[in-house]
Amino acid sequence: MLEKGILDLAKRYDIPITINRVGSGFTVFFGETAVVDYDTANLASKEQFARFHRLMLAEGIYLAPSRFEAWFVSAAHQDGDIERTLDAVARTFNKMRG
Numbered sequence: 133m134l135e136k137g138i139l140d141l142a143k144r145y146d147i148p149i150t151i152n153r154v155g156s157g158f159t160v161f162f163g164e165t166a167v168v169d170y171d172t173a174n175l176a177s178k179e180q181f182a183r184f185h186r187l188m189l190a191e192g193i194y195l196a197p198s199r200f201e202a203w204f205v206s207a208a209h210q211d212g213d214i215e216r217t218l219d220a221v222a223r224t225f226n227k228m229r230g
Contacts, residue, residue, distance in 0.1 A: 134158075134205055137218040145225035150176075157202040160184075173200060180228070187227055191220035 135151055135158055142149045148164045159167075162180035167173045181199035188195055193216075195203065205214070 133211070134203075134214050134217060137214070138221055141218065141222050141225050145222075145229050147180075147225050147228055156205045159200065159202045161199070183228060184224060187224040188220055191223060193217055193220045 135153055138160060139149070139151060141147075148162065150161045150163065150165070150167055152159050152161070152167050160181075161167050161173060161176035162184065163176040165172055165175050167176065176199060178199055185195055185197060
């Protein structure tokens with residue numbers, strides 16, 4: 133739900149991202165290049181990630197500070213938590229595109 137929501141919002145706000153996921157852990161990379169190793173991960177925009185991270189903190193969503201770290205969804209996260217996160221992502225993407 134969270135991964136799909138982020139991808140849908142990125143498309144809506146024309147923010148180029150790619151997400152790599154294994155199980156309930158995933159990483160958002162800012163760029164269009166598929167990430168398959170360190171070199172391709174390093175092509176992702178560190179500036180876009182830094183801006184995204186700062187804006188999400190301002191929204192009250194605390195993400196890992198490195199663009200190479202993963203988000204994890206667990207059974208402790210309820211639908212409302214995911215919806216709140218997606219609302220914050222939408223506001224953040226809206227600010228990033230302008």
